[in-house]
Amino acid sequence: MPKSLPALLLLFSLPLLLSAQAIYSGRIQDVANGHPVAGVNIALLNSSVEQTSNLFGDFVLKNTAHDSLIHPRNSYRFYNNTMLWEGEFPIELEIYAIDGRLVRHESNLGNAGSYLFPKLPFGIYLLRVSTEEDIQTFKAFSNGDRTSIADRGATWHRSSVVPQPDTLLLSKEGYYSRLIPLAGKDTLLRINLLKKENDDLHYFNELIDPIAFDLISNRPSRTNDGEVSSVKIIYNQEDGLMYYMNTKRYTLHYLFAKAQLGFDQGNSVFNQTQYRRNDDRYLFPANLNYYKDQDKYVLYFVAANEISCEEIQLLFDKILSTSYLEGRLFLFANRPEFNTCDVPQITPEELYEGQNYQALNLAENYGYLNKVPLEDLEDTYLGRHDIILLNGIPNDVSVVAGIITTEFQTPLSHINVLSHNRNTPNMALRDGWGNQQLDALLGRLVYLKVSADSFEIRPATLPEATAFWAQNEPQDSIILDKNTTLQGLVDLQTADYSFVDVVGGKASNFAEILNTTVSGVPIPTPESSFAIPFYYYDKHLKDAGLDVFLEEMLVNEQFINNPAYRRARLKDFQERIKDEPLDAELIGLVEDRIHNFADFPSFRFRSSTNAEDLENFSGAGLYSSYSAKANDPDKTIEKAIKKVWASLWNWRAFEERSYYKISHTSCAMGILVHRSFPDEDANGVVITKNLYNTNPGFIINVQYKEYSIVFPEPGILNDQIMLFTWSIVPGQQFTPEYLTFSNIPELNGQTVLTDDELMELGAYCLALKKHFYQNVPHDCNCTEQDFGLDIEFKVDSQVSQRKIYIKQARLYN
Known part of the structure; x- marks a missing residue:
């Protein structure tokens, strides 16, 4: 009891x-x-x-x-x-x-x-x-x-x-x-345990293992990184919980906050209150990117996210206490001020050095896989149905079916721009030179497809390749308009795009830049600009009988069928152009226009053909430009002009035009002239559309001094910026986000452009984008947001302290 x-x-x-x-x-x-x-x-x-x-x-x-x-x-x-x-x-x-x-x-x-x-x-x-x-x-x-x-x-x-x-x-x-x-x-x-099948998965509060990460990860919003997966995260300061979102389900932080956290004030208020410093902020959105090749997780904040180092530390600690990422979590400083935060960081060099694969131009093609040492490239004939594996990055490549390099490339390098124009695959694979999969396919006909996070290469049959080539390669002959009757130098202030058949694509597009203003003020361009029309190139050939020589050369059977012979004859033709004396009247016209170098000691003579800077044929890097300098017998006006004319017959230019079936006899060379930049502060390229995602913006590649953007040296990084054409900050038009930082030692860790210069450059590019979209004929069946220009610029202090100059604009498909 x-x-x-x-x-x-x-x-x-x-x-x-x-x-x-x-x-x-x-x-x-x-x-x-x-x-x-x-x-x-x-x-x-x-x-x-x-x-x-x-x-x-x-x-x-x-x-x-x-x-x-x-x-x-x-x-x-x-x-x-x-x-x-x-x-x-x-x-x-x-x-x-x-x-x-x-x-x-x-x-x-x-x-x-x-x-x-x-x-x-x-x-x-x-x-x-x-x-x-x-x-x-x-x-x-x-x-x-x-x-x-x-x-x-x-x-x-x-x-x-x-x-x-x-x-x-x-x-x-x-x-x-x-x-x-x-x-x-x-x-x-x-x-916490993880169920193998989660049909209605919204989020985790704890990231318990890599399987959980894989379940909720998706491709990152930036698609320029290879073999990277991403999870969107939010720290909720009100309940003290981390939310690892099912990123396959929720593409925006706002959509998750609305569905799961009860945020009911709309996307605009969410952006204003939860991305900016204010009393109403209680959510901290970010992204967690996993780099497979390095087995590292990178904390990444979008450019509009105003977050302090103390808040980054808080988020860092919350992630580590609710995940398996101890020792594997790093911050990517995509804004300069993040570099001072006292958390483990990963630099752009470390980030990209650890990657093995980089997708440059997402495309597919068939071709014969060839392994070519970079030092042998100049002497190796490559056909349009060759896919080449190179142990470095070349300055240029003739028309090929695809490119694989063992060095990472910049997205705006010449070979990638060419791949983009040709719609041929281009990728980097660091272990490519000794890659067993590629070695097993050397000399064979293969199919290559470059995707954002992986590539496919396999043996192919000739019937499937032939069918693909017939459908995707240019088939129709093109005869270009060419006006060789206009004499005298062309004042580009009075010209426009319609002068393309008179002075070429580069010069006529330059005229359109001169016609563009920002708030009523002309966009700055290099001083003392003018153009030399086709008339003088045509006259030079005819006076020397080189027009007849050209016609006979182009129909010669050996020239057509023997690449080595063709290359030699083109070289000979170029030398003949340079050997003939130049019309003294033309030299006098140019000397008078530049006041015999009284205004500037050096002028740039830039190629401008009717087979260049066109909507469907950019001709990037095909032709050559040269300088003339005061009192320099090796750099005279006559030599500069003739060398530019001769570059119309560069080997790679000829092969590129042949691939596109452009009639060579319909081509002519004009010249754009303006003062040169012997000691610029910076040089850069802008594409006025977002190459990486659908977020409206520009891609800017800019480098210190004369370090090249389009021909970068191995291991050299430039400032690469996504300049979004929106801002959640009142009164600000653009939002910059750095993808990489220049590693030039002279910069001492500083960015190439200041924030104010980025805003100024953005305003110029936005005005040009609008002007070309509305005033220059194009075949882009797209909105103005999706319309692209390829713009080159300089920053120079020769005339005034650090002035931005727009020196070129062309359509970018």
Whole structure:
């Protein structure tokens, strides 16, 4: 019979004798929804100890391997809603309410084990534990969910055994198994398990392993990185939780905040309050990018996110405390001010050095795979159906079916612009020179497809390749308009795009730049500009009989069928152009126009053909430009003009025109002239559309001094910027985000352009984009936002302190 309540209370002072053993208890839940997971097998590695979680996901596990019994009779221990016991005799348990009512009775529980208390209503309870030898009673308290011992005045005997590390293995059908390392001490755990199939997955609060990352990751919003996956994250300061979003489901942080965090004020308010410093901010959005080749995770903030180093540190700590990323998490400083933050960082050099694959031009083609050492490229004939593997980046490449380099390229390099124009695949693969997959395909006809995060290369058949070439390569002959009747130098202030058949594409587009203003002020261009029309090139050939020589050469059977012979004859033709004396009248016209170098000591004579800077044929890098300098016998006006004319017949230019089936006899060379930039502060290229995602913006590549953008040296990085054509900052038109920073030592870590210069450049490019879209004929069936120009600029201090000059603009498909 149960003892009376007063009698039970008298038993509180009896000693409690326990052994020293590690007790692991806690609750197991689904990481995706927080629901308890029942039936999970919890095993202690290297022992026979195991248990199964109950209906509420709760468990208690005792490591008997660490036991050190100090009392031969029964001993009891209470830990985390659980009673544990061991001894010589089986026990019986009774639970009484404070009024003496019996609320639970458990008999024959054995002489050792654990008992998880049921959910009891809020209040005080008495626990009566009896064996055939003795009876012990304990006072307990329930909060309605869990039960704890209210009186621990009894003596606790602990072991002096040193705790040993343990590892729990959790497993359940339909879930991924998980290992939990422990310190061998009493531990209260809350363990998340990941379900193998999550059809309605929205987010995780804990990122428990790489499988979880893969489940919710997607391609990053920036697509210029290869083999990278991304998870959008938000830290909610109100509930103190990290949210790892299912990025396949939620493409914007706002959409997640609206659906899962109750943000109901609209996207515009979200951008103004949760990306900017203000009293209403409580959410901190970011991206977590995983670089597979480096096995590193990179914390990345969009350009509009106004966040301090202290807030970055907070977010860093929250990620580390809720993920497996310890030692593998780094910040990518895509804004200069982030460089001072005291968290682990990864530089652009480290980021790209660790990558093996880079996708440049996303396209597919068929061709014969050839491995060509860079030093042999000049002497190696390559046809339009060759795919070439190069151990470096060349200055130029004739028409080929695809390019693979072992050095990473800049997206605006000449060979990538050419690949873009030809719609042929271009990629970088650092281990390409010794890649076994590529070696096995050398000399064979292959299919190559370059995608954003991977590439495919496989053997191909001639019928499938032939069908592809017939459908995708130029098939129709093109005869260009050519006006050789206009004499005299052309004042480009009075010209426009319609002069392309008179002075060529580069000069006529330059005239359109002169016609463009920002707030009524002309866009700055190089001073003293004018153009030499086709008339003088045509006259030079005719006066020397070179027009007849050209016609005979082009129809010569050996010239047509023998690449080596063709190359030699083109070289000979170029020398003939340069050897013939120049019309003295033309030299006089140019000298008068530049005041015989009185205004500037050096002038640039730039190629401008009717087969250049066109919508469907950019001719980037095909032709050559030269300078003329005062009192320099090697750089005279005559030599500069003739060398530019001769470059119309550059080997690669001829091959490129042949690929596009452009009639060579319809081509002519004009010349754009303006003062040169012998010591510029910076040079750069802008594409007035976002090459990486649909977010409206420009891509700017800019470099210090004369370091080349289009022909970069190996290992040299430039400032690469996404200049978004929007801003959440009132009164600001653009938002810059740096993708890479220039590593030129002379910069001492500074950016090439200042923020003010970026804003100024953006205004010029936006005006040019609008002007060309509305005033220059084009075939782009697109909105103004998707319309692209390829713009070249300089920053120079020769005339005034650090002035931006726009020196070229052409259509970019």
